[in-house]
Amino acid sequence: MTAVSLTPRALYEEVAELLRQRIFNRELTPGSWIDELKLAEEYGISRTPLREALKVLATEGLVTMKVRRGAYVTEVSERDLADVYHLLALLESDAAGVVATQASDAQLKELQGLHNELEQAVNNRERFFEINETFHMRLLEIANNRWRDQMVTDLRKVMKLNRHNSLLKSGRIEESLAEHRAIMDALLARDGEATVQRMREHFRNGLEAAA
Numbered sequence: 001m002t003a004v005s006l007t008p009r010a011l012y013e014e015v016a017e018l019l020r021q022r023i024f025n026r027e028l029t030p031g032s033w034i035d036e037l038k039l040a041e042e043y044g045i046s047r048t049p050l051r052e053a054l055k056v057l058a059t060e061g062l063v064t065m066k067v068r069r070g071a072y073v074t075e076v077s078e079r080d081l082a083d084v085y086h087l088l089a090l091l092e093s094d095a096a097g098v099v100a101t102q103a104s105d106a107q108l109k110e111l112q113g114l115h116n117e118l119e120q121a122v123n124n125r126e127r128f129f130e131i132n133e134t135f136h137m138r139l140l141e142i143a144n145n146r147w148r149d150q151m152v153t154d155l156r157k158v159m160k161l162n163r164h165n166s167l168l169k170s171g172r173i174e175e176s177l178a179e180h181r182a183i184m185d186a187l188l189a190r191d192g193e194a195t196v197q198r199m200r201e202h203f204r205n206g207l208e209a210a211a
Contacts, residue, residue, distance in 0.1 A: 012052035089203035095143035100195040
């Protein structure tokens with residue numbers, strides 16, 4: 001098997017990113033055992049950087065390490081999902097309230113531009129997901145709290161383990177888009193309280209679709 005070419009940055013970080021994307025793309029499915037020997041051979045590396053990469057993914061909640069059994073892709077339980085969505089609702093609604101009252105006109109215009117792209121992607125599931133995440137992360141950047149940003153980034157990685165299931169519900173993309181319209185309207189009205197409420201509703205409905 002041809003070895004994958006890796007960039008000069010820390011080897012374990014590069015391997016972690018490769019594995020992260022394979023998990024998100026369902027090439028490594030939830031609950032599956034991770035064959036370290038096979039992956040090390042595929043990437044043309046020793047098992048040491050691979051194990052370091054798996055430790056990184058374990059801290060992110062994407063991989064579960066089992067004593068004497070090795071590493072497995074994390075399976076997300078209903079309780080896990082409920083906990084993740086609950087925390088995301090708190091953190092992102094708080095950020096949305098800040099943006100509604102403190103963002104510049106130019107920043108709100110930028111968010112409106114992202115929302116317009118989301119409207120156009122309604123018939124492309126993967127593109128919709130991509131723009132949706134960009135919108136949420138940009139909103140967090142504008143709210144400007146790096147500790148909140150880090151927590152949300154980690155929580156969203158776990159949410160991605162179940163993200164495809166959340167779209168299997170008929171009409172969920174259209175519902176999500178309608179919720180985004182309501183959020184955007186509240187942001188443009190600079191109504192902090194309404195924006196917080198709309199964002200919380202967005203995550204509550206997202207959990208119902210994902211469970």
